Each structure stands twice: as structure tokens, then as C-alpha cells.
Amino acid sequence: MLAADRLxxxxxxxxxxxxxxxxxxxxxxxxPNAGPGGGAFPFxxxxxxxxxxxxxxxxxxxxxxxxxxxxxPDADAIPQIAGVVGLFVATIxxxxxxxxxxxxxxxxxxxxxxxxxxxxxxxxxLTLATPVVVFFFFEVTLKILLxxxxxxxxxxxxxxxxx
Numbered sequence: 001m002l003a004a005d006r007l008x009x010x011x012x013x014x015x016x017x018x019x020x021x022x023x024x025x026x027x028x029x030x031x032p033n034a035g036p037g038g039g040a041f042p043f044x045x046x047x048x049x050x051x052x053x054x055x056x057x058x059x060x061x062x063x064x065x066x067x068x069x070x071x072x073p074d075a076d077a078i079p080q081i082a083g084v085v086g087l088f089v090a091t092i093x094x095x096x097x098x099x100x101x102x103x104x105x106x107x108x109x110x111x112x113x114x115x116x117x118x119x120x121x122x123x124x125x126l127t128l129a130t131p132v133v134v135f136f137f138f139e140v141t142l143k144i145l146l147x148x149x150x151x152x153x154x155x156x157x158x159x160x161x162x163x
Contacts, residue, residue, distance in 0.1 A: 016050035099149035
């Protein structure tokens with residue numbers, strides 16, 4: 001397990017550096033009268049991922065919390081992992097048809113209710129608030145339009161308000 005932690009940390013560090021290198025092709029700072037540069041989000045997100053991966057790698061040399069543990073999950077966890085992976089793949093598959101926001105809402109609802117067994121209040125808050133936050137972050141702040149599928153006409157009034 002310790003070797004797997006180190007290997008994954010090193011792979012994520014390499015991937016982070018690769019992403020940062022490519023993001024530098026676009027401005028990563030604040031562009032006057034335009035907002036953040038096109039490379040800002042990927043660069044700084046990759047920098048955070050690099051820092052987190054570095055901390056995981058360093059921690060693996062300081063302490064050995066996983067000694068004696070098996071690398072593979074037990075038999076009870078495999079159906080849950082397969083279910084979440086299937087749900088994730090299904091969510092990605094329906095995005096072109098129903099849009100990012102409805103797919104995200106469906107994913108959160110199913111995941112929180114059937115895999116997390118959470119209460120209706122938390123499910124309602126997260127299922128409704130997350131797409132709103134994602135919309136304002138990507139579409140309004142970063143001006144990155146996400147796929148909407150057949151729901152796009154419902155966004156025209158919002159486009160008129162914010163663009």
C-alpha cells in the first residue's frame with residue numbers, strides 16, 4: 001500500500017507539472033478588463049494538485065500508516081465501487097442530451113440517496129445548490145459555457161442577464 005501511495009503521488013505530481021506547463025501557453029494572471037486569463041484556472045488548480053501530491057509523498061516517508069494493509073478493497077466494497085463508477089460513466093454519457101446541470105443534479109441525488117444514505121434536507125440543498133454554484137463559477141465568472149443539451153433554451157434569460 002505504501003508503494004502504491006508513492007507511485008500515485010509521483011504520477012499526480014508529473015501530471016500536475018505537465019498541466020501547468022501547458023497552461024502557461026495562455027495568460028495565468030489577471031487580464032485587465034477581461035478577468036482571469038485562459039490558463040489561470042488550469043494552472044493554479046494544477047499547482048494545488050502538485051502541492052497536495054507532494055505532501056502525500058512526503059508523508060509516506062515520515063509515517064507508515066498503511067503497514068500490513070492489503071492493496072485491494074474487500075469483497076463488500078467492490079459492488080459499491082462498481083456502482084459509483086457506473087453512475088459516473090452514466091452521468092458523463094447523458095451530459096450531451098440533458099446537459100451538465102441536470103446530469104449533475106441526477107448524479108448528486110442518486111449518489112447521496114442510494115450510496116450515501118443521507119437525509120432529504122442535505123440531498124435537497126446539495127442537489128439544488130451545486131448546479132447554481134457551478135453555473136456562476138464557470139459560465140458567469142470564467143465565461144466557460146458548459147453543455148446544456150435540450151435544456152439550453154431555459155438558459156437564454158440567464159444569458160441575457162449576465163452577458
